[in-house]
Amino acid sequence: MSEQMTRQVIDIITSQLDIDAENLNGTTRFHGDLGVDSIDVVNIVNAININFGVRITEQQIMCVETIDQMVQCIRDRTTT
DSSP: OOHHHHHHHHHHHHHHHTOOSTTOOTTOBTTTTTOOOHHHHHHHHHHHHHHHTOOOOHHHHTTOOBHHHHHHHHHHHHOO
């Protein structure tokens, strides 16, 4: 995974959830570790769409469990 992209995703998550990035990494789980709710998911997805210039829907993101999976989802949509 791209370390830079992972860092950007972590920055977005910390900003949206107002949490510290210290213990976040690629294996951090959105629901299990961060306790995100549906509003958090919408906010994170919107920020990712804007920051990366991709279009990920809330439905597509529902199967994403970890930060690494989120990064892969973004990469899949930015690779031509």
